[in-house]
Amino acid sequence: MASVPISWFLTLSAVLFALGVAGFLFRRNIITVFMSIELMLNAVNLSFVTFAYQFKKVDGHLLALFVMVVAAAEAAVGLAIILTVFKRRPSLDIDDVNSMKN
């Protein structure tokens, strides 16, 4: 049975990461941008787990676990911020969050 080369996993991780960046750059809805960030974090997790396999150590898994924890905390706080911002101005357009412009 053919086996999957490690480089394929890493390439997949890179592709997912790039897609996450694309979403971050090109979407206007705040929540969608947030989700793109989560996508990026997932891609990185995949990277960590792949390397854990390669070096036969469990540390990569631990790192991925911590990334997940932080992502959770970040999601909570971030969404709370979005809620606050939405109260200010009823728009979910990222370009409208521009009070610091100039």
Next chain:
Amino acid sequence: MDVILFLVFALFAVACAINVVVQRHPITSAISLIGVMASLAVLYLLLGAEFIAAAQVIVYAGAIMVLFVFVIMLLNAGAELRSGRSLMAQALGVPLLAALLGIVAFFVQRLFPRETTTHFGGFTGGGAKEVGRALFTTYLLPFEATSILILIAIVGAIVLAHKELD
């Protein structure tokens, strides 16, 4: 078998990711994201990361994405009207992304030649026992720190959202 599994779920993950980025309505993007996470969980299993796969489904897909969906419903977010672009992102974004992807892919190919392979069962150290042991010995400090982090996040979220009631 591994290859087929990998290809199927990898392509599924990519398709869902593209869907996340492309879809107009946030709720659709959220569902697509759940799909990405699910396929990633399968890939983790392929790599012998049982605990992480489970955690991925439970925490990420089951908790975080639910939170996202709640907020989308709360905000009554509609479809995005038009995708305007910031000049900077438009001008530089695509080339930079292409560059990023190209460079990383190139170096990955170079550093990990095709001979290095994985197969299911190649790594057995990813079970709950091993993860737990490492968590409570080597990574004890980060573990405790994350508990405080979560506490802060909870408090922060409550404070930020609390004013809404006034």
Next chain:
Amino acid sequence: MPMQLWLIPILPLAGFLVNGLFGRRFSKGIVNAIAIGSVALSFAWVVKTLLGLDLDHAYTERYFTWIQSGAFQVNCEFTVDKLTAVMLLVVTGVGSLIHVYSLGYMAHEGGYYRFFAYLNLFMFFMLTLVLAANYLVLFVGWEGVGLCSYLLIGFYFDKKVATDAGNKAFIVNRIGDFGFSLAVFYIVKHFGTLDFKTVFEQAAGKPEGMLTIVGLLLMVGACGKSAQLPLYVWLPDAMAGPTPVSALIHAATMVTAGVYMTARSWPILIHAPAAMDAIAVIGIATAFFAATIGLAQNDIKKVFAYSTVSQLGYMFVGVGCGAFSAGIYHLMTHAFFKALLFLGAGSVIHALSGEQDMRQMGGLRKKVPWTFLTMMCAAVAIAGIPPFAGFFSKDAILLAAHAHSPWIYWVGTITAGMTAFYVFRAMFLTFFGEYRGNAQPHESSPVMLVPLAVLALLSIGGGFLFRIPEFLGSVFPPREVPEDGVLMAISTLAGVAGIAIAWLMYVAKPGMADAFAGGVKGLYTLVYNKYFVDEIYDAAVVGPLVNGSREVLSKGVDAGMIDGAANGVGARAQDIGGILRRLQSGDIRSYATWVLLGSVVAIVAIDLAGGIR
């Protein structure tokens, strides 16, 4: 045993300090006592010192080492020889008399203590100049008297005329001082020392070209200080100061510093005939030029000012023709009669409550008889009538001039005639005829008259009382000048003729002067307006300098370049900041793009550098 020479200048300095610092609180009596006391004591000390010295040998006292730089050393040293003795006596003697006179003259003026403080300070610097044993200490005195001249000319500092005159004096003197400084530098470079004794001993061995340069540069300095062409313009304007100042500084002492300095430098000049010729020519030119201007002036002080310039020219002729002792002789006699003329003029002005225009005077000889008598003595002396003092000294110079270059003698004789004319014109306009003014003339108080009397006696008898040429014979190189009775007679006749013409034009036939002036109107206007020299200087020198400084330097360089550079740096910083500010656009997506850019660059860099190993 030391003679404590330093006391001579220090006593007036002490007077300056006490009066200057505390004079405001003192009564007039105390100010007087300190001021006059310090100068009188200085005079007494001079006499005591001179009596106790054998003046055939120069006596030097050294106080401290001032500059020590490698092989070059300058000490603070005072020296006394016969030349110094003459100068010391003149300065302190005439100075004391003028101090006494000032008691009366300045009695009603404001700033009483300040005036005497400045006078004392002037005495300190002048005595330092005279006692100096090297060029640098002399220069200290030189500059110091210039400073005091500025302070005293501008004494009435609330009058623009006075302050302008003070500025003018100082600035024109500066030009001369620049020449003097260059001479000092040159001497240091080529002689290695500034000490008189050493420099003069070495002078004989130096090349003539070098000595000529030194001589010419010294002459420039002397021209500034002693008001010779072309730097004489400050002296007539200096009449804006109080009359005692004009008498002391601009007749008897400060302006003679140039003559003293060139006479002292005779060992250098002797070997530089070109420089001496230059000095003589400038001297006679100045004498003639200034005399012509003095013919037409109406302000009594201005007449005497131009007379001073003219007589200084005579002194320079003496020095330039090698008759150094004759030049110093004339310096001394001139101090007597010119100071007397000025003080007398001051007495007249004081009697008329401030009037200085001679056209408003007349017939005063009955109203101020003592002033008239004493001034007559001075007038006769300056006209060169024997046996008064001026005759001996002026003749000594003219004879030496004839032996050197006859044309100088002839020009000098004509100038002597003009001198007699304008002095007696002033006398006749002031004291004869009918009084044309509106004031109540009253004679001056004894405190002003006694110095006049003393100076009158000196003007009469100073000639044969003080046989200066014999006295100074051992100081200067001997110069055989044949006594020529014919030449002496001619110059005397010139003086008499001048008096006679003045009598004719101003006493016998009063309208004649105006008729004559009307006849030569163009020439008269030229002379009356001092040949427009001040205007020429203004247009040719002052104007371009000021405008150039204002336009080019002030606006162009200072505001444009220097300020512009400083402001430009600030402006550029602002511009760069403005550009960089656009990074902070408030647009999240552009921030993200920057991050992406940075990360790509980082990845490329790391990979190029060999990866993380």
